[in-house]
Every structure is written in structure tokens, then in C-alpha cells.
Amino acid sequence: MLSRIDLRDAVPAPAALRAMLPRAAVDIDAVVERVRPVIDAVRERGVDAALEYAEQFDRVRPASVHVPADALAEALAGLDPEVRAALETSIDRARTVHADQRRVDTTTQVVPGGTVTERWVPVTRVGLYAPGGLAVYPSSVVMNVVPAQEAGVEGLVVCSPPQAEFGGRPHPLILAAAALLGVDEVWAVGGAQAVALLAYGGVDTDGTPLEPVDVVTGPGNVYVTAAKRVLRGRIGIDSEAGTTEIAVLADASADPVHVAADLVSQAEHDPAAASVLVTTSPELADAVDVELATQVATTKHTERIRTALSGPQSGVILVASVEDGLQVVDAYAAEHLEIQTTDAREVATRVRNAGAVFVGPHSPVSLGDYCAGSNHVLPTGGCARHSSGLSVQTFLRGIHVVDYSAEALAEVADRVVALADAEDLPAHGQAVTARFGNRKPV
Structure with a gap:
């Protein structure tokens, strides 16, 4: 059933070795051109376009993108007790591990009167994708939500494809997992149109604003991956899974x-x-x-x-x-x-x-x-x-805060001017000397 490669005589050099190893052949570039019209349509027409693609690809058109709170509560109430216990164990253990990934701000005194502080600041809002293809993945809800919460992200929205058999809502296991994690915003949208709607936002069918996000994470099919590639820059992504x-x-x-x-x-x-x-x-x-x-x-x-x-x-x-x-x-x-x-x-x-x-x-x-x-x-x-897997760091940004006194700036001013002149950027040096009346600081 499994093919064989015999490398017992010698292991090739890295480049040749990588070329001969078994690997799934996925042409993301080819799919990119197929998802561009979807992304463009969602950018231009918002929710209307997203729901049209749901009808085309998922064979159901939800009444709205946003899943009502009572649907989340209903899904959690109907969750099998053994599955609930298993999800709670998964959540508890994930929290234990990811809590230890939190970073603390650090301040370095470079010279007397001169410090650089690295602050770790969570992104404001994230979109977490839970796929719905050949299987249902409440575990992916856990794996995406927990590190975002431990990072201190304030706004979380879980996206998962609408299911015809569940009235155009995501699978009840997805809804129950979100409810168990305390997530109250779930969108019934999947595929490339989900990534586009997360990136651009829109207005739901009932007039409710669907705010765009800063980062989109979570696994998905090749269309989700291609949409991440196209929209990277407008949004941050975890990876092209x-x-x-x-x-x-x-x-x-x-x-x-x-x-x-x-x-x-x-x-x-x-x-x-x-x-x-x-x-x-x-x-x-x-x-x-x-x-x-x-x-x-x-x-x-x-x-x-x-x-x-x-x-x-x-x-x-x-x-x-x-x-x-x-x-x-x-x-x-x-x-x-x-x-x-x-x-x-x-x-x-x-x-x-x-x-x-x-x-x-x-x-x-x-x-x-x-x-x-x-x-x-x-x-x-x-x-x-x-690259690394998803973690608390995925949702944090390191921001350097520079705080120098006049004396600390004066001490290094000639070095700044020298480097600015060497790069033929004299205004850079003048931005320093201007603070001392364009005199050489002493």
C-alpha cells in the first residue's frame, strides 16, 4: 500500500533529498485566480455576495451571517455529556499550556537616561476559522480560541460553513464549542468568502454591523488557503495550511x-x-x-x-x-x-x-x-x-518604546549624524542636531 524509497546506501544532500520526499502536490497559485472573483465580490457587495456563494458552494443560504445567541445556547444544552466532558478537558489542558506562553514587557536600560521597552500588545480583533468539509472540528475551535483568549484579544469571531441539514447554521458541535469557550460571535460563512468577509466586514441582513478583523487563523481547504494568500497584508494570517x-x-x-x-x-x-x-x-x-x-x-x-x-x-x-x-x-x-x-x-x-x-x-x-x-x-x-504552530504569540505584537533623555541623546548624537551622512540622509542627522539648536551637542 505504501510506496518505498531506499536511502540506506546514502542520504542525498538537502536540496535533492527534499525533492525526492513524498509530498502532497497543491498548486495554490492556480487556485488564487479562482478565488479572486469571490474576494472581489465580497469586497464590493459584502454579505449579499457571501450568502450567494454559500448557496452555490454549501447548497444553503442562511437567513443571516451572524448566528443568534439562542442557537449557541441550544447547541450547548444539547451537547452529549461525554463530548462536553472531553471538550472541557481539551480546553482546560490547552489553557494550562498556552497560559505559560504569555510574554511580559521588558525594559532595557541602554545607557543612563536611555531605555527601550518591548511591549507585547494583543491584536484587537481576530477571525477564527473552523472547517466543515469531510468532518466537523470542534477541536479546531478550541485550538484557535484558547490562545487568542490567553493573549488577551478583546474581539473574537468564529467562522464556520453553513450546513444545509442544520438550517443554514454551522454544525451544532461548532456552536457548542464556541459557547463552551464563552465566544458569543459566530458567523455562518465558509470558504474564500469567509476570509474575505472577515477581512472587509459588512452589514448583516438585519442591519447588524459585521466588523472586520486584524488576523485570521485556522485550517481550511485550498480555497481558504488561497484567500489567505491574496488577503495577506490587509489581514495577518497564521499560515497557509x-x-x-x-x-x-x-x-x-x-x-x-x-x-x-x-x-x-x-x-x-x-x-x-x-x-x-x-x-x-x-x-x-x-x-x-x-x-x-x-x-x-x-x-x-x-x-x-x-x-x-x-x-x-x-x-x-x-x-x-x-x-x-x-x-x-x-x-x-x-x-x-x-x-x-x-x-x-x-x-x-x-x-x-x-x-x-x-x-x-x-x-x-x-x-x-x-x-x-x-x-x-x-x-x-x-x-x-x-514557521511555528498557532500559539499565544500569533496574536501578540512586540512594540518597541524608545525613551531617551536630552543627555542620553546628546551622548550618541554624533554617531547618529555619522551614520546618516554615510547613508546620504542628512535630514536624519539634522533631526537630532535640531534639538540642540543645530549645534553639536556637548
Whole structure:
């Protein structure tokens, strides 16, 4: 089911290695041209355009974008007690982890009378996207809302596609999760039109203002990602998220049942999901193949999973050593990386590139999806080489506050003038000397 790449003789140089690794092929640029008319229409016609696209793409036209408060309360009241308990656990653990990510202002005295303070200030308003495609994701509501709240963001709006079977409102699980988190603003809009409406705002069908946001976060399909790319700059974004991916670095000590189950769990998301095993053991790879045949046949979403596992984005990579395996997984830079080797904790400390690392046999990715306390909105497509997952920092801006006395400015004025003259920007220097009557300060 999984294709194989044999790198036991030698691991190629980084550029060649990246080119040969399994990876989902997603052409965001091609989709950008398809979403531009949607974005333009929402910019020009606001809610009317967004609702027309909902009717076209979601097969339902909500009466309004804003979901009434009583619908949130109703969804929470009807939430299965076990699911509510699970969501509460997820929220509590996420709050514990994300509360420790808060930054504090720091003041540095550069010279007597001269300080620079770095203030950490939350953005004013954010839009948090919860997808509604092949599955429903109340967990994504938790993962987006909690860090924004812990950052101190004042205005939060959750966006999720309208569902025909629920009268044009988002799935009740999305509404219940929002209510459980204390979010009272939910919009029934999805896709590129949701990102555009968040960016430009509008007026709802009942005359209620829909205020634009400063930042949009959360995973979505390729159209959501393309809209984020087009609108980046007008809004901040977390990342251009692609289809989910898992890599497992394993040696002969790994349990093939665990490895196969974890590869299947991520393939369950989407036919384009990527599941990659990097291993020093051909015997483990063979045993995982046997397990996959059994597990895929007996799970719920068999065809979706089989398509993902047999696609070019998934596969097994054989390496000669764990050290070589680390080179491979660092080049791959997986969204989720599991380490199932002897001395897994030590091996995990040597990983440089991953959205999140799951250590040992009892830390599966699905734990991180729901109840580890970590965030599951993570960089995909190799972006973990340069980007981090969603966190409190996503919603904060560092602002430098410069406070110099006359004496402190005078002490460094000649250096400012020298650099200004060197860059042929004499007015920069004059902006300093003007404070001393255009005399050289003493």
C-alpha cells in the first residue's frame, strides 16, 4: 500500500533529498485566480455576495451571517455529556499550556537616561476559522480560541460553513464549542468568502454591523488557503495550511500496530493527507504493511484512507541509521512527527524541523489533536523549517518604546549624524542636531 524509497546506501544532500520526499502536490497559485472573483465580490457587495456563494458552494443560504445567541445556547444544552466532558478537558489542558506562553514587557536600560521597552500588545480583533468539509472540528475551535483568549484579544469571531441539514447554521458541535469557550460571535460563512468577509466586514441582513478583523487563523481547504494568500497584508494570517501530514521515525523497537494505527489516523482526514514512515528496519516496514492491510479494511473511512496511503504523498523511507533518519525528517519538516525509537526522548531533542514532536509509544498524534494541551494548528508542506504552530504569540505584537533623555541623546548624537551622512540622509542627522539648536551637542 505504501510506496518505498531506499536511502540506506546514502542520504542525498538537502536540496535533492527534499525533492525526492513524498509530498502532497497543491498548486495554490492556480487556485488564487479562482478565488479572486469571490474576494472581489465580497469586497464590493459584502454579505449579499457571501450568502450567494454559500448557496452555490454549501447548497444553503442562511437567513443571516451572524448566528443568534439562542442557537449557541441550544447547541450547548444539547451537547452529549461525554463530548462536553472531553471538550472541557481539551480546553482546560490547552489553557494550562498556552497560559505559560504569555510574554511580559521588558525594559532595557541602554545607557543612563536611555531605555527601550518591548511591549507585547494583543491584536484587537481576530477571525477564527473552523472547517466543515469531510468532518466537523470542534477541536479546531478550541485550538484557535484558547490562545487568542490567553493573549488577551478583546474581539473574537468564529467562522464556520453553513450546513444545509442544520438550517443554514454551522454544525451544532461548532456552536457548542464556541459557547463552551464563552465566544458569543459566530458567523455562518465558509470558504474564500469567509476570509474575505472577515477581512472587509459588512452589514448583516438585519442591519447588524459585521466588523472586520486584524488576523485570521485556522485550517481550511485550498480555497481558504488561497484567500489567505491574496488577503495577506490587509489581514495577518497564521499560515497557509495544507493537507495534514504525519511522519514517524522508527527503528526495530517500534510496535507495527502502533505505527500503522497512527499512519491511518492522519490519513483519515483527507484523501490527500500524507502518512510517511522513516525507518531503519525493513522488517518493521513489512510488518506495518501487513497491519495497514488489516486496519484499513476494518476502519470506517476505508476508501479515503486507502487513497491517502497509496498516493504519492505517502510512503516508507528506509535509512541505514537513526542519524540518517533525523536528516530525512528534518528535510521533510512534518506537521506531526512521532519518534518511536530506542531512547526516543534523546532522539527527539535532536529534531530541528517539525510542527510538533510526539515522543515514544504513548504519545500518538491524536492525543495532540485533542487533549495533550499542545496546539494542533501546525505548519504543513515543509513550512515547519521556518514557521511555528498557532500559539499565544500569533496574536501578540512586540512594540518597541524608545525613551531617551536630552543627555542620553546628546551622548550618541554624533554617531547618529555619522551614520546618516554615510547613508546620504542628512535630514536624519539634522533631526537630532535640531534639538540642540543645530549645534553639536556637548
